[in-house]
Amino acid sequence: MKPLDALGNLLNEPVMVKLKNGMIIKGKLKAFDIHINLVLENASYEDNGVEKKFNQIFLRGDMVVFIS
Amino acid sequence: MKPLDALGNLLNEPVMVKLKNGMIIKGKLKAFDIHINLVLENASYEDNGVEKKFNQIFLRGDMVVFIS
Amino acid sequence: MKPLDALGNLLNEPVMVKLKNGMIIKGKLKAFDIHINLVLENASYEDNGVEKKFNQIFLRGDMVVFIS
Amino acid sequence: MKPLDALGNLLNEPVMVKLKNGMIIKGKLKAFDIHINLVLENASYEDNGVEKKFNQIFLRGDMVVFIS
Amino acid sequence: MKPLDALGNLLNEPVMVKLKNGMIIKGKLKAFDIHINLVLENASYEDNGVEKKFNQIFLRGDMVVFIS
Amino acid sequence: MKPLDALGNLLNEPVMVKLKNGMIIKGKLKAFDIHINLVLENASYEDNGVEKKFNQIFLRGDMVVFIS
Amino acid sequence: MKPLDALGNLLNEPVMVKLKNGMIIKGKLKAFDIHINLVLENASYEDNGVEKKFNQIFLRGDMVVFIS
Incomplete structure (x- = not known):
């Protein structure tokens, strides 16, 4: 398994x-x-304690620390 | 779907x-x-509380955190 | 031996x-x-002194300092 | 249109x-x-409040946040 | 000699x-x-003044300042 | 003209x-x-207010903000 | 002349x-x-005011500001 396969398993998951x-x-x-x-x-x-919601959000990959 | 497809869906959208x-x-x-x-x-x-407006603005990609 | 071979030897290890x-x-x-x-x-x-647990976590490579 | 096309439209413009x-x-x-x-x-x-002027200046691209 | 050759000469050396x-x-x-x-x-x-020991450690290259 | 052409025009210039x-x-x-x-x-x-002089200096490109 | 040629001229020089x-x-x-x-x-x-000496030292290129 490669790390991106693990991300593939998370598709459509929270x-x-x-x-x-x-x-x-x-x-x-x-x-x-x-x-x-x-x-x-x-x-x-x-x-600041207020939950912000988005229908959809694009995150640039170089900002990611971890995904779980 | 790839992440850039999601951006494609946002073309001409706010x-x-x-x-x-x-x-x-x-x-x-x-x-x-x-x-x-x-x-x-x-x-x-x-x-600083003042809204600045631009007809058009080019943003360098490596500065982006997220787009929604 | 190359450095990635050393990582290969760590697969399935803590x-x-x-x-x-x-x-x-x-x-x-x-x-x-x-x-x-x-x-x-x-x-x-x-x-902050509280242990957080994950079934699985993906870590982006450019965040890594060392692995042992 | 691609982002660089937008820059092309700005050539010779302030x-x-x-x-x-x-x-x-x-x-x-x-x-x-x-x-x-x-x-x-x-x-x-x-x-520091003093305007510095240059006939010509070369800016390295990885320093750019935005252009408008 | 190239810099990586110098590293090659250090293999198995402290x-x-x-x-x-x-x-x-x-x-x-x-x-x-x-x-x-x-x-x-x-x-x-x-x-913090305590020596930590490892049988083996992998260091990501982009963290390196110097090797001697 | 491309940006590097502008640098070419500065060769042998201060x-x-x-x-x-x-x-x-x-x-x-x-x-x-x-x-x-x-x-x-x-x-x-x-x-710190003292001028340091060099016959020749090599500057790594990724440190450059601007050249004029 | 290219910048790396200037480095070539410095080989075996202090x-x-x-x-x-x-x-x-x-x-x-x-x-x-x-x-x-x-x-x-x-x-x-x-x-901290103490001179540290090395027979040989490898410096990672992305740490370099200038060489003279």
């Missing part, structure tokens, strides 16, 4: 993504590529 | 782009490429 | 991964690639 | 370039390439 | 590696590649 | 180079390449 | 290398490559 700026974004994984660019659906993150 | 320096820029997505270089039309961002 | 943001993540190494993207199983890390 | 170190440089866009390296003519920026 | 986060790791050089990914055996580093 | 660490180096431009690696002759920069 | 972490390392240039990876012989740098 994931948590930690970014290099400390943000944690949750949502359903809809797409990824070899740069680890991601698209999450029904995504949300907390900003 | 988007919000968060940059690595904390700036948030809003505008209509007119163009993107594989580096996530972006062009927004009728764009604006807040600078 | 490893400790130090990231550039200071995090230390422990788990069983399930996958790696030439970018040093990693997948750990039964992974955990400490966050 | 532009404002924001760099990652916070500098804002204004001038007439004379050249660009795929790395977003730029050449501005009759360029200026403010340094 | 080396000291300084990383970008300030860490200094000592051990026997067992492997390296063109990215300067390294594997050290019988490695150790000091952490 | 230039000022600003680096990402804030240093400003002046000298005669003797060479450059696509990475914006530079060689300056009769170069100098100020360090 | 050089001073400034790194991005502020370190200044002196020694005889024995090898370099296109990444500006360097090998210095009879090298030394000051650490």
Whole structure:
């Protein structure tokens, strides 16, 4: 198994993504590529205790720390 | 679906782009490429509480955190 | 021997991964690639003295400092 | 349209370039390439409230945040 | 001679590696590649005055400042 | 014209180079390449109010902010 | 002349290398490559006022600010 295969298994599953700026974004994984660019659906993150919601969010891969 | 397909679906739609320096820029997505270089039309961002407006703005892709 | 061969010898073994943001993540190494993207199983890390656990975690390679 | 086409439309036009170190440089866009390296003519920026002027300035592309 | 040849001469020799986060790791050089990914055996580093030891450690090349 | 053509026009001319660490180096431009690696002759920069001089200095391109 | 030719002229000559972490390392240039990876012989740098000496030191190219 390669690491990207593990991401493939997460498609359409809920994931948590930690970014290099400390943000944690949750949502359903809809797409990824070899740069680890991601698209999450029904995504949300907390900003100063307020939950922000997005129908869809594109995350640039070089910002990703981990995905679980 | 690949992440860039999701961006393709946003062409001519209003988007919000968060940059690595904390700036948030809003505008209509007119163009993107594989580096996530972006062009927004009728764009604006807040600078110390003052809204700055641009007919068109080119954003370098490596500054992008997320697009929604 | 090349460095990636050493990682190959660690597959299915418990490893400790130090990231550039200071995090230390422990788990069983399930996958790696030439970018040093990693997948750990039964992974955990400490966050303010609280252990956080994950069935599986994908770590982006450019965050890795060392693996042992 | 691709993002670099938008830059092509700005050739010989006055532009404002924001760099990652916070500098804002204004001038007439004379050249660009795929790395977003730029050449501005009759360029200026403010340094501690003093305007500095240049007949021509070469900006390294990886410093660019946005161009408008 | 090219720089990587100098690393080749250090194989199976004790080396000291300084990383970008300030860490200094000592051990026997067992492997390296063109990215300067390294594997050290019988490695150790000091952490707050306590020596930490590893049978084997993989260091990601982009963290390396110098090797001697 | 491409940006590197503008650098070609500066060969053997006095230039000022600003680096990402804030240093400003002046000298005669003797060479450059696509990475914006530079060689300056009769170069100098100020360090705490003291001018340091070099017959020749090689600047790594990824440190360059601008050249004028 | 290209910038790397200037480095070629410095082979077996004493050089001073400034790194991005502020370190200044002196020694005889024995090898370099296109990444500006360097090998210095009879090298030394000051650490808190104490001179540290190395028979040979490998410097990773992406740490280099300038060489003179």
